[in-house]
Amino acid sequence: MTALLRILLLLLLPVMAQATSLSLLASDTRLLPGPAMHYWPDPDGLADIHSVRQLADSAWQPVARRDASFGYSKQAYWLRVTVHNPADEPINWVLLIGNPLLDKLDAYGLDGDRVYQAGDQRPFEQRWVDHRQLVLPFSLAAGEERELIVRMQTDGSANLSASLMSAEAFNHHEQFMLLLQGLFFGALLAMMIYNLSIFIITRDRNYLWYSLFVASFSFYQFIQLGFALQWLWPNLLAWHQMSFPFSSALATLFGILFTYSILDFKHQHPIYTWISRSLIASSLLVMGMALSAPYTMALIGSFILLGACAIFGVIATSLRWRDGFQSARLFALGWSALIVASLFSVLSGVGLIANSLLTLHAQQIGMLIELVIFSIALGVRIRHAQSDYQLAQVQLFAKEHQVRLEQAKSLDLQRQINDGLEASVQERTASLEQAMRELSTANQQLAELSRHDNLTGLFNRQVLNQELERLLAQAKRSRQPIAMLMMDLDHFKQVNDQHGHLIGDACLQHAAQRMSQRMRVNDLLVRFGGEEFVVVLCDTDLPGAMYLAEKLRNDIATHPCEHQGLSINLSLSIGVYALVPDADTSREQLLRHADQALYRAKAAGRNQVIDYQAFVSGNS
Structure with missing residues (x-):
């Protein structure tokens, strides 16, 4: 008999579970209907409400968790929950669907036979309530019990993220959330304008890339939270669907450019540059997929791109931190906050962790933490620049003080000679003249040293800036x-x-020695910086410049550097730009075009000479 009762009880458990209703009591807190919900998967998506209501109770499965999340699945899901008003007076409640990216959502039982139809693949005007999320209002009479049935189908995350709250509690909740969203987007806007202003003043591209990253991330969040469909394109449904992976890849693109610039990958091992360029190309590919490929493919591509960037960011930042790069520590903390927050958001989307307000806004929280850390990092960068400037000023003042001391000694010596005996006037005068000559020579040597590169003995970039204007003006006058x-x-x-x-x-x-041997008296050879050199040739046309460039290239290539028993082969890439200047020709034009020709020579394989005009003509 006892065994029979147990078997009967087990058979009745599913029915008892199906009969459980959710009591709606007046409260300011929101209820999560997930544990009281049951679902029925509809793989073909062809069932209608009449056939669904005729399903046996055994066909329904309990959700058994705080949210109804089924990962990324294109099939339709029917969910039902029974709600009950135990109070003695009618109540107004709201079923809030917190996932604004659901493609289609149908709800039955809210208002008689009226069917609620919404989703981001339906015009925004169909919604009962003008809201970025899906707001389903309903009323229950005193003691009424009602069954609510919801059908959802989407190409993205099939996560209902539902919550129940009274109409009054919903109004308070909405005001609070709008305040938080206003503060969030306001902080992003302020940070974007601040960094863009610094870029305009300093022309430091780090601030430009970060401004664009903040702007694109704001655009991505505006779409993800449903504001874009509500305010920007309520009827552009196809664009709205593709805009989500597109904006994600766009934010990733500018994040890569900012990382490449701030961690100075350009001057590190070439593998950093190669991986960064590969990720940039992948970002552009995902953006192209978002505009042309199926939505699911573009979405998966954006997730893979984020994962690859996260892995590369962790490894590269750790290596730069180990190398002693000062910005790497703060940079690692900032990116880690955003990566961990994004991981929570992705895991919530695939259904591995329960959806909540924390997971819904995890990326916003991570972005705010990153904003604070990166602001500190950029502030430290400005402080270091100011320290370097102040150090340069101190060194300049020290040199000036030394010159004044020398002048004071000379004047003191002159006074001693004037106050001395007349008999030693000539001797003292001779000594003074000798001291003045030595001082003049020292000053000339000091001035000359300041114009030369300490390592190679060539003129430095300061001389190029001074002399190029004069040589260009002379060429303009003489045509x-x-x-x-x-x-x-x-x-x-x-x-x-x-x-x-x-x-x-x-x-x-x-x-430098090999190059100097090829120079004429009036040619200007300058060490431009690092391993770069610049030659300015007066009264020299393009054939003459190309001839000298080829001579220099061949000379370096055929004369290795012999040092300490080593024979080191070297080669030169040379960009050439020659013209008869007119009134509009500028120093910057000469430098820019010659540099573009050099870049072309390096891109074409190095150890060669490229003429700018030929390069431009070839492109046109």
Whole structure:
């Protein structure tokens, strides 16, 4: 008998579970209907409400968790919940669907036979309530019990993220959420304008890339939270669906550019640049997929891209931190906050963790933490720049003080001579003249040293800035051609990496000596910086400039640097720009076009000479 009762009880448990209703009591807190819900999967998506209501109770399965989440599945899901008003007076409640990216949602039992139909693949005007999320209002009479049935189908995350609250509680909740969203987007806007202003003033691209990243991330959040469909494109349903993976890839693109710039990958091992360019290309590919490929493919592509960027960011930041790069520590903390928050959002979307207000707004929280950390990092960057400027000023003042001391000594010596005996006037005068000559020579040597590069002995970039304007003005007056060669030692970083910086310095001195032997008296040879050199040729047309450039290239290629028993082969990439200047020709034009030709020479394989005009004509 006892065994029979147990078997009967087990058979009745599913029925008892199905009969459980959710009591709606007046409260300011929201209820999560998930544990009281049951669902029926509809793989073909062809069932209607009449056939669903005729299903046996055994066909329904309990949700058994705080939210109804089925991951990324295109099939339709029917969910039902029975609600009950135990009070003695009617109540107004709201069923809030917190996932604004559901494609289609149908609700039955809210208002008689009236069917609620909404979703981000239906015009916004169909919604009963003008709201970024799906708001389903209903009323229950005193003691009434009602069955609510919801059908959802989407190409994205099939996560209902439902909550129940009274109409009054919903109004308070909405006011609070709008306040938080206003503060969030206001903080992003302020940060974007702040960094954009710094970029306009300093022309530092770090601030430009970060401003664009903040702007694109704001755009992504505006779409994800439903504001875009409500306010920007309520009827552009196809664009709204593709805009989500598109905006995600766009924010990722600018995040990669900012990372590449702030961590100075350009001057590190080439693998950093190669991976960064690959991720940039992948971002552009995902953006193209969002505009042309199926939505699911573009969405999966955006998730894979985020995962690859997260892995690369963790590894690269850790390596730069280990190398002693000052910004890497704060950068790692900032990105980690956003990556962890994004991971919570993705796990919630696939249904691995329960959906909640925390997971819904996890990326916003992570972004705010990242904003604070990156603001500190950029502030530290500005402080370091100010410290460097102040140090340069202190050094300049020290030199000026030294010159004044020398002048004071000279004046003191002159006074001693004037106050001395008349018999020693000539001797003292001779000594003074000798001291003045030595001082003049020292000043001239000091001035000359300030114009030369300490390592190679060539003129430095300061001389180029001073002399180029004069030479260009002279060429304009005489209407004679002027030419510029922009030269770069190929793969020079590999020389430093393989042999050390002392050998690299010897190679720079060797290259400078070989170049100097080819220069005329009125040619200007300058070490532009690092392994880059610039030659300004007066009264020289394009054929003459190309001839000299080829001579320099061949000379370096055929004369290795011999140092400490090593023979190190070197090569030059040279960009050439020559013209007869007119009134509009500027110093910046000469530098820019010669540099573009140099870049083309390096891109074409290095160890060659490229003429800017030929390069432009070829492109046109």
